[in-house]
Amino acid sequence: MYESFFNLKQKPFELVPSPDFLFLSRSHKKALTYLKYGVTERVGFMLLTGEVGSGKTTLIRNMIRGLDSDIILSKVFNTKVSSEQLISLINEDFGLEVSGKDKVTLLRELNDFLIEQYAKKSNPILVIDEAQNLTPELLEEVRMLSNLETDDAKLLQIILVGQPELKKVLARPELRQLRQRISISCHIQPITRAETEDYIFHRLEVAGNRDAVVFEEGTIDAVYNFSRGIPRLINIVCDFLMLSAFVEETRRISSDLVREVIGELETENRFWQDSDSISSKIENIMKEIESLKRVTSELQKRLAAGQKDAVRLPSTRSTYEYREP
Template identity: 55%
Template sequence: MYESFFDLNSRPFDLLPNPDYLYMSDTHGKALSYLKYGIQGRIGFILLTGEVGAGKTTLIRQLIKSHLERVTLAKVFNTRVDSRQLLAMINDDFGLETEGRGKIELVRDLNEFLIDEYARGNQAVLIIDEAQNLSLELLEEVRMLSNLETDGGKLLQIILVGQPELRKTLGSPALLQLRQRIQVACHLTPLKKNELREYVLSRLERAGNRDALRFEKGVFEEVYQNTHGIPRLVNILCDYILMDACANGKRETTRQDVVEIVEDLDFEQQYWCGDSSAAPQQCSKSYPSVRKAATNRNRQAERVLRNIKDMESRINVLEKELEKGGQASVLDMMDRLERLENSLMALGGRVDHALSMSGDIGLGRPVQAPPSAGPVRGEARLRPSKRRSWISRFLLGDG
C-alpha cells in the first residue's frame, strides 16, 4: 500500500473502529462524558444514537478501553436474534455457561451472577450495539432485565446504542415504560466543517506522519461537501486521496484531484443516494437527483465539445493531406474520423438522455433506459443498405 511512500506506521483511514484513532470532536467528547457520568451514577438506562458511520462503535470501544473502576462489562453487537439467543449472548459475555440452558435458566443464572457482582462491589454494565434492529418485544424484554434489583439499587445498567431509527422505535406507545427509564440520552452529530481538517491531520499524526500529504486550498471544503462530516465517509475518501497521490508519486493533493476521485468513485451514488432507504436524512436535501442529473449532463456536454474541437483539428489535417494527394493517408484518416463520429453520436445520445432524465426527475416521471450506442444484433441484416457517414459523403460525394 502507500504506508512506506508516506512514512506511515499504519493506514490512517482504516475503517476498523479503533479507539486509538478516536478524534474528540465536540459531540464525541460530550457523548463520552455523558456515558461515563451515567455509569458512575448507576443510571439504569443510557441511550446513544448517531448516523451510520458517525463513530458510535469507536466511542463505545473507547469507553471499554478506559478501564472504569469496578465495572464488569458485557457487549452485544449482533441484534438480529430471538429472545433466547439474546439472553445467551449476554450471559456468555459475562462469562456464564449457556449451552443446553433454556430461557428460564438463563434469566436465573444472570440474576444470581448480578447479585454476586453487586455483593463484591462490582457494577455490571450491558452494552447493546445496533439496538435499532431489536423488535418491540425484544426491547421490552431488555427493559425487564433492568427490573433485576436489590433494595440498594439496580443490578444491571444498560446502554442502548443505535442509529436514529432507534429513537423512533422507542417513541412507540408500547415502550412507554422503557422510554421513561432512559435518564441519559445523547446523539452523535457529524463533524463540523471547522473540525474536519484537524480530524484528518490527527489521524495522519497517529499513523506516524502528520505531514505525510500537503492539502492545497479547497481540498477540505471539497471533502466536506461530499461527506458532510460523517467520519466513515471522510475516511473512505481520504484513503482514496492517499492512494491517488501515491500512484502519481505526489506528496500534495488539490481540489481538482478530489473532484476527479469523487467522479471516478461515483461517490454520491455509492455512499449517499444509491440506497434511499439507508441514506442519511440530509441526502434528500443536499444531493437531490435533479442536481446529479444536471452535473452529469454538464460533464457529458463538455466531453462532446472536446470531441468536436478534436474533430475540427483532424479535418484540418485531412484537408492538408488531400492537397498533397496522399491517398493512403486520406483513407486512414477517413476511417479514424468515422470512428470518432460514431463515438460523438453515442455521446450525443447520452447527453439527450441526461437532459430528458433531469426533466423526468423534476416532473416525477419514470426514467427510460438510455439510447443504445449501436445497432441491435441482427439489425444490419434487415436493412437493404448502409448509409455512408457524413465524412465519406463530404469527401467522395453523395453517390
C-alpha cells in the first residue's frame, strides 16, 4: 500500500517468516552456525528453541535454503497430529507414496528409503517446526526414528524447533533418552537495542530503500522497549509506524507518532489479554461443570445401588472428586 510512497520494492515489515530478510544478530548467527555444523557433521539430534516471534522459522527456512545438494529434506510444520499422520507427513515430504498405508508399512518404507539414501551418500534431514505441540508420546516416536541406523552411521538427522515449552516437555523423566541424544541445542535470544536498530535498517534495505524513513531521536529506543527485542513485535510496530507516516504524508518518524502507535498497540494487547483471561475462566468453569457431572452421576449410581454410606459430599469446592468412604 505504502511502498511507492517510500520508494520501496516490497513491504519491509511483513509478518511472514521470509528467509530473504534474515538479519543475523549475534544469537541468530550462533544458532545458524551450530545448526549448519550439526547438519554437515551428521550429529543426529538437534534442538532450536526461542520465544514466540524470535525468528526460529525464519532462521530454519534460511538454513534449509543454503543446504548442500546431497541433503534431502522432510519438513513438518503441522504438529497437532496423530503418530500415524506424523509418519505419513514425514514420508510424503521425502517424496514417498503414503495413501492407504498403515503405520507399520510407512515405517518400513521410511527405513528402506533411508538405507537407500545412505548407500547413495545422501544426507536425509527431518525438520519438525512447532515441536512444542508434540505430545510426549509423539516425541518418543520421533526418538525411535533416530534409532534407524547402520553399524556406523545415523540414517536420519532430526532438528526439533519450538517455543520454550518444548524444553519443559523434554524435561519429563520419560523423555530422558531423547534428551540425552540431543547433540546440539541452541536458544535464540531476543535481540539487543543496538541490533534492533540494525535490524530495522536491514529490513528497509532488503525491501529496497534503507533511507525510506528517518527515525527521530529516541524513537528506536521506544520501539525496542515495547518489543523487548522480539523481531515479530518490532515488525508489528514498524509496519504500523510506516502506515501512520504514510497517512500523514511524512517520511519522519517522530516521538509523537511512536507514542501514539505504541499506545494503540498496548490498548489492543490489553484487550486480548483480558479476552484470554475471560476465556480461560470460562474454560475452568466448564471443567468444573464436567467434573460436577461426573460426581453427580457417580453418586446417583451409588444411591441406586443402595450404598447410602458410600455417599460423601466433597468438602472443598475446588475438588469435585468422588472419594471412597
